[in-house]
Amino acid sequence: MSEERRRVLNNLDRIEDRLRDAPDGLHDAGAPASERDLAASGLDPDVALLWGTYDGFDLGGGEARVYPLDEHAGATEAAEADGRLRPGDRVIGERGRDLLVLAADPHAEGADVVLVEEDGERLPCASSVDRMVLALLGEFSVLFDEDGEYQADLFGDDGELTSAAERRILRRHLDLDPDAPLARFRLAQSLRRAGELRGAAQELRQLLRRAPDFVWGHLELGRVRLGEAKPNDAVAAFRKAAELAADPGLRAHCLALACLALSNMSEKPGPSAQGAKAMPEKTGPSAQGSKAMPEKTGASARDSERAALAAAVLAANPQFTAAQEAAVRDALERGDAAAADEQLALGLAVVPGHLGLLSLRPALAELKAQPTDEADDEDDDPDADVDPALRDDDAERVAARARPKPPPAKAARAPDTGSASSPYGGRKPAKSSGGRQSRRPARSRG
Structure with missing residues (x-):
């Protein structure tokens, strides 16, 4: 058995454990896909293991979906008609209004699974489908309590996630998918906004090693470097x-x-100005001219x-x-x-x-000169x-x-x-329907 197959099977065991421990109705997992459907799917055999165990998921009461095999072709055709895909992409699910796509070229994208937005922008999302499902289950275990309701300490008075809650969710996601570029990007943003620039820079270095062509990662790194002077x-x-x-x-x-x-x-x-001042000093009129020259030249450049x-x-x-x-x-x-x-x-x-x-x-x-009603809340503002x-x-x-x-x-x-x-676009995710039961069939290793 290959190392990759062993890894996927281990993650499927972990997914099964998390589904079993989740509140009833919060997640819905499909029965295994048939051998015929798996063979006809065209999926890599190791990737297909997920659908051979659960033919689709409805996670977090509808916050995210992994489509069953029979929905892949239709969803992919519809997205192609909208101009949202590249040749060879395969739509496998959705999160909100965005598509979860198996990328045709994971190496170039920096991720196996890419989040494709309504305008077609592509964001590297997950290192593999099984890790993505596991990481989403981890997120929702932080977000929801044992009754399938939101945890009480996650949302501020404005109804949005607090920065502390956001970080807990992102760190849980990264515990389960350490190479997930998008979650690491969001964590770096959160750290930078709170003034934790060194931590943000460390996260971005890891991100850009995994996804070196991620535009927003480089843009965020630029903001961090500005903050570091x-x-x-x-x-x-x-x-x-x-x-x-x-x-x-x-x-x-x-x-x-x-x-x-x-x-x-x-x-x-x-730093450049400080460096110019740190140059060895000379004496005499010519020294004054030589000290003035680098500053003028630097400013001109x-x-x-x-x-x-x-x-x-x-x-x-x-x-x-x-x-x-x-x-x-x-x-x-x-x-x-x-x-x-x-x-x-x-x-x-x-x-x-x-x-x-x-x-x-x-x-x-x-x-700027106007007094604000929120002056008393400044201590709670990470920015x-x-x-x-x-x-x-x-x-x-x-x-x-x-x-x-x-x-x-x-x-x-x-x-x-x-x-x-x-992680939820500034909105609370959909609540659990409370009416569904998770189906956790026994798995055949095949």
């Missing part, structure tokens, strides 16, 4: 993200962040690089600054000073003299001590593709992948 590293990470980004709007966004990092280097001393990046931003998205202006106005209307501040800084990093953006500064200053220029929320992924046509009345929300703020 390593602007050169931040620029390199943002450039890498831009290089990997297929969408022109996302590419422009990544390059604009690189512009912002360079602008910050010009405005305040960083940064300005040239920023100008080149700004030109690349506008080449990728000629409407970038107009879109940033619309995003700032929208954030001001919503009273979201942090989002307005970040979008304004991003736009001015690309076009410092943009009159439309500059005209919004007084309104932003007025909004309270984070530089506003480094903050982001679910709207970043929309801002990355922002277009100036015409701005919506309400801020658009990021694609619903359980993205930036929680």
